[in-house]
Structure formats: structure tokens, C-alpha cells
Amino acid sequence: MADRVRRHPRTEAIWTQLNTAMARLCEVSGRSRLDVVDLGGGSGTFAVPLAELGHRVTVVDPSPNALATLHRRASDAGVDAEVAGVQGDAAGLLSVVGANSADLVLCHGVLEVIDEPDSAMAGVAACLRPAGVCSVVAAQRYAAVFAKAQAGHLADARRLLDDPDGRWGPSDPLPRRFDEPGLISMLTSSGLQVVEVHGVRVFTDGVAGSVGDDPADVAALAELEIAAARHPAFRAVAAALHVIARRNPA
Template sequence: MSETAEKFETAMSVWKQWQEAPWGRLRYAIAEANLLRHFGERAGEPLRVLDLAGGDGGDALSLAARGHHVTIADHAPAMLAAATERAAAAGLTDRIACVEADVNALPAGIARGEFDVVLCHNLLQYVDDVRRTLAASLAPLRPGGLFSVMAINRHSAPLTAAVREMDLAAATAALDTDQARTQMFDSALTLHTAEEITRHLSDLGCQDLCHYGIRSVCDYITDDARKHDPAFYDGLERLELALTARHPYMHTARLFQLTARKHLR
């Protein structure tokens, strides 16, 4: 195995552990709950969902289990292979399709797919041109369709450094930079705020924008071991659901999620 392949395999293993940890479970549970708020009368019918940079299917499998048809587009073959395996294990192969593609170079059939829902979760921090990526993400969505974008919240960076790492100098520095780094995938990140992305979405013609916070308190509780206790986790999830759309907590949550409707022609 090459050094690059071994590094990615290790990252995949860490990623799986992260997904199964309380903070990973919260990320998916709260995001799905916020999405379901906007399905409305169509919640009981199969929807066509496009999950951009959907990785190994963390969001897709849950939506497919609810009866929706999900296309995962991702540029990493190993992630798509993992998604395919997870779909097969869950008996959801007929509801999940995987396509190797970059969000800014989607195949014509997907780019003009007229999807009911498009997800763009945890992608923006990795791209150079946010406006271009958002425009490309909205292109496959039918008029009036639901768009959901999620990213690391820049406002949370100083708090994370101060509360979790007890590094006051790093917290002070984080106030004046949008740059960060992820150890899991050894990648540079550009952090954004919900206010910044909201302006882009409004300029691109989106309507009915809603702002949610994900992990509003979880990341600021330093006793990670306690979060594995089932009773404590249940209480934490209830609190996170209560805070997700409540001012001012969404502004300092570790992640922000924005939902919007694509403008009607």
C-alpha cells in the first residue's frame, strides 16, 4: 500500500469512529431534523435528493431509509465505495446511486436533474470559490426545491480554542483569521459565517432562508466521556434540538446549517 493510500485508509477509519461518536451522531441527527421541518406535505412521498460531496453516505442513508431516492456525488472513489457498501448492508441499494464527480463539474444529467432537495454539507470550507460552488450546487435543484448547506462556523473557532484547548493565544488569533486546519484529513480549511453564506444565497436568488446551529453546546462540554452515557446523550440531543433554531445560540454553534428555496422561474 502506498503512503498516500495508507494515509487515506487511516483517515477513513478515524472518520468512521467520528461518525459513531456522540458529536458525529448529533451532527447527523440535528441536520436531518432541520431538513424534515421543510419537507412539509411532501414528507410522505419519495423525493429526489442530491447529496453533493456526500462521502460515505452519512446523510444519504437516513433519507433513503425514509423512502427517498438519493444520488451521492463525490470525487473520492473510496468514499463512494464505502457508501455503496453501507447501502447494500442496509438494504437500500435501490434508493441510493453513487456518482464520481466534482461539484463544479457535474455530469449533464445531474446538473440538469431537477432534484427536489440538494444537500451541500461540509464542503464549503474546502473550496476556493464559495460563490461558484454555491451556484453549481443550486443548478441541479428544481425551482422551489429545498437547498441545505452546512459548514464549520467561523464564530465558533475562538470559543473552541479557548474552552476545549485552553489556548487563549490561539483563541485571540482566531478572531482575525478565517484559516484553520483539519487533522483528520490533513487539509487546510477556510471558515465562513452563516451571515456571509446567507448573502451569497440571497444574491443567487434563494428565498425563505432559515439559519440553524448544530452542536450549539456539545463542543463546549469538555467531558467527552460523559457524552457516551446513553441517558446523558439523550438529554444532550434534546437540548441541541431545542437550541438549533433559537437566537442567539445558532450564532456560536460549531456548525451552521442554512436552508433555502430556489427561486421560482
Template sequence: MLLGGEPKLRTEGAAGQAATSPAVRTAVVWDVLLAALAGRVGATGRERLDIVDAGGGTGGFAVPLAVRGHAVTVVDPSPDSLAALERRAAEAGVSVKGIQGDASDLRELLEPGCADLVLCHSVLEYVEDPASALEAVAAVLRPGGVVSVLAANPVATAIHRSLSGHFDEARQALADPAGRWGEHDPTPRRFSGEALAGLLAAAGFTPGEARGVRVFADLVPGRLLDGEPGAARALIALEQAAAAHPVLRDIATQLHFLGHR
């Protein structure tokens, strides 16, 4: 089965013209992750934390975390992605361990209580059983550990489909329990903030505050950033301001939660 990696961070519908710079798309997530890592370093007294990236693909998050000095393991079902991860890590001058497997298999692949942080980004949409996947994540986290969950939001999908002129599909995305816009939708399911918080709680986590990721970035034509000094920086600042806004976060392309063990 496919798990979340960088390929699934592409945009939908009108977002094909979006500002797709990785810095713009992930700035909000990095803000939260770096704060969580600092808190964990302070709580444990260890500068080098053990991090697992479930469905980490080619290492978009894993390699920068390794560059920061952490011990990172990527679990991903794609051998091609793991090979690309190895090359990316080598280019950065760091070591990242790659293991072929699914998020649901973490208990079989890793030792219990081996991780301070588990990334579960763009994974729950694709696994066979999201609840079981989060239970597997909980099993490999140490007490006090943190899971970072990033998942697609059906409200944003409805907005993107409507901006592309697919109005019936937009309505379907809002009505469908899985947030799908039709039988040809490549994403098996999407999650509201309430659904993600409920899944985390059921797996034994205390959910943190919901954050919206890519509130505006997937709606802004890339030409507005081309050749405009400071435009990307300004868009990142706007994304950071909108991430916790009580209305805007609910229309973001993705929703981000930390779950505390």
C-alpha cells in the same frame, strides 16, 4: 479537491473530548431536513423525492434518506468514500447512486432541474469557489427545490482553540477574513451566518432561518454521557432548544441554512 464528507465532522481543540454520537451531532439538521422533505412532498404530491448529496462521503445522510424511500445520488471526489457508500447502502438494503466528482461540477454531471433537494454539507469550506458551487447547485434544483447548507463557524473555532490553550490561534480565527486560526489550519475557510446567507442570496436562493448545530455537543466531555441513562437524549433536546437561540446559535460549531429556489 476535498469536499465535505463525514471525516470533516470531527471536532477541533477541546472538542476532542466531546460527545461525538452521530445522533447528538446531527439531530438539529435532521429536524430541519425532515420538515423540508415533508413540505416538498406536500407541494409536489410525490412521496419519492430526488435528492443529491454533494460531497456526501460514505452516506451518513444519503443512506437514511434512501431508507425513507427517496431516490438519492451522492457526488463525491473520493472513490474510497463511494465504495464505502455502496457497502453501507447494501447493508441497509437500499440503492444509492454514486458519482465521482466535485460540487462545482454538478451541472456537467447531472441533468438540469433534476433534484428536489441538494445537500451541501461541509463542502463550501473546501471548494475552490463557494459561489460557483452554489450556482451549480441551483442549476440542478427544480423550481421550489431546496438546498441544505452546513458549514463551519469561525466563532466556535475560536472557542475551541482557546479551551485548548491556543489563545493566539483563537484570536487569529476571529480576525482572519476566512476564519482560519493559522497556516496549519486544515480548513480553508469558515463562514458567519451573514456570509452564508449572502452566498445563498447571490446564487438565487431565499435563505431560511439560521440554525446552530453542535452548540454544546462539542464542549461536553464524553464521560458525562457514559453510563448516564437519558443523558444523550437530554443533550439532543438541549441542542434542539439552542439551535435557533439568537445568541447561542452564533457559537455553534456549524451553521445550517436552507435555501429555497
């Protein structure tokens, strides 16, 4: 089984933390094959590589189109037997996957789009086995302030700064964005213990498009993202926060 996945600069830092967390989980559990739930896993950009690493992955997502793409992608990769796609949503997670059933739950890019993020996190915590781990990626408010200001949308930037939900107004497509204390508080209120917090997509969303044309630049950007994720100072301007949290063993 491969022990590591490397992908795109947008997700490189996430994979770095995820690989470390999975290695620890395998060590503690004594198993090399983990039961993974990918809540809002969509078309399988994480689920399929995880299955290629040898893990069993259940994607729970309300979008039939995304699930159809997931099945195609899993089939193309030869891992259809390891990937299950279930149409469902965060509110019904426990009824789909069951309590105490997962070693690892991914919740990437979901908390900022759903109706009730607090109860979704409680569901995530409940479906983890004791000492199981969740990987949460959520949009970060202050990066959006920077992006709006740099694009010259100063009134939107100003509203984003103080809006209780981190939105720029009624036309904002996202229902909310998080700051670090708010996200941590949500996870700890769900009974999870925060292990690590990293900032992700510190640079990728803002670099010149031409960087994508040169493989050496892409590799350099990926390395830069990994390095920046380790610096707490960059969290405040990262497009998203990545939190690794654990359910208490007892």
C-alpha cells in the same frame, strides 16, 4: 414510508430541520419520493437514511474510498437501488446531475473545504427544480475562536477572530470558516431564498466524552441540541450553521 429520522446528537438538529423541509417539499410537490442530490455526501451518513425514508439519492463525491463505504452501507441497509454514488466534484455538479433535476440538494460540510464555494453554490442552485430546497451546513468561525481560546491556544483564537477566511494560520486544515452574514450572502447571490438558519453542534463538540457512555445522557444532549438550534442567540457559538434555502418557484 417512515416520516422521520433520528440519529446522533451531532446531527439531530440537522435532521429535525431536514425532516420539516422534506415534509413541506412532499406536500407542495404532491410526491412522497423526492429526488435528492448529496454533494460531498461522502460515505452516506445522510444519503442512506434518506434512501431508507424512500427517497432517491445521488451522492456526488470525489473520494473513491468514501463512495465504496457508501455502497457497502447502502447494501447493508437494503437500499442499493435507491442510492447512486458518482465520483465527481462540486465544480462539475451540473454535468453529473443536470439542471432542474433535484427536489433537494444537501451540501453539508463541503463549502469550507472546496476551492470555489461561490460557484459551487451557483451549481447547487441550478440543479434544483423550481421551488426545490437546499440544505447547507458549514463550519462557523466564532465557535472555533471559543474552542481555541478554551484550549489555551490564544494566539490562534485571536487570528481566527479577524482572519478574512476565518483561519488560525497556515497549519489550519480548513481553507475557510463562515459567519452568518457571509453564508447568507453567498446563498442569496446564487439566487436562493433563505428560509431558515439554525446553529448546530452548539454543545456536542465540547461536552465531556463520558456523556457518550450513557444512553440517557446521549438522548438529553440530542434534545438540548434541538432546543438550542431554535435560539438565534446560540448561532454565534454553534460549530456549524445549517441553512435551509429555496429556489424561487418561478
